[in-house]
Amino acid sequence: MMKSMCIKSVVLFCAGWSGLVSAWADGRLMPAQVPAVYKQECAACHMAYPPGLLPAASWRRILHGLDQHYGSDASMEPAQVQQIGAWLQANAGTYKRVREEPADDRITRSAWFVRKHREVESSVWKRASIKSAAQCSACHTQADAGNFDEHQVRIPR
Structure with a gap:
């Protein structure tokens, strides 16, 4: 028994x-199916951020301001913007910690990001091997796959 x-x-x-x-x-x-245009266009300058890191409203504003995308002109063809936008909207973060719309629609300014990284000294973000808090894959070894498990973190010197 x-x-x-x-x-x-x-x-x-x-x-x-x-x-x-x-x-x-x-x-x-990061969904299993990522449009090639997203990888091609967005990952050309930075990592292709998982859509679940921001709410839909933030992604919408980002795509509508590509001509002034954080200091760069990231304009794309309207069809590309539409394709990427539809995918981002369908896969945007909806869970509790991502419902907020962070300042300037920056992932690094969201409350959850700040809370999760509060122990990281500001000097770490400035290392040549990291460059900024927005370079997730510098420390999160599986960030490109949408895995941000803290056990997989390796902070470079």
């Missing part, structure tokens, strides 16, 4: 864990 209960507990635990993993995978910050 005890062995049967243990087996049932393990099966229920694994089934529950499997459901959580599936839910997490479905809500990943």
Whole structure:
């Protein structure tokens, strides 16, 4: 009887864990399917940020201001903007920590980002190997895949 209960507990635990993993995978910050135009256009200057890092309203404003994109002209053809915009809107962050629209629509100014990085000294962001807080992949070794697990962080010198 005890062995049967243990087996049932393990099966229920694994089934529950499997459901959580599936839910997490479905809500990943970087969807499995990333449009080639997003990688080509956006990742040409910076990492292709996972759409789940900002709410839909922030992505909308960013795309409408590409001619003055954080000090650069990142203009694209209207069809490209439409394709990227539809994908960003469909995959934008909707969970609690991303509902806020950060100052200047900057990921690095969101409350959750500041809270998660509060122990990082400002001098670290200025290292030549990092350059700024916006260079996620400098420290998050799997950022391009949307994985920001703190156990995968390697802060370069």
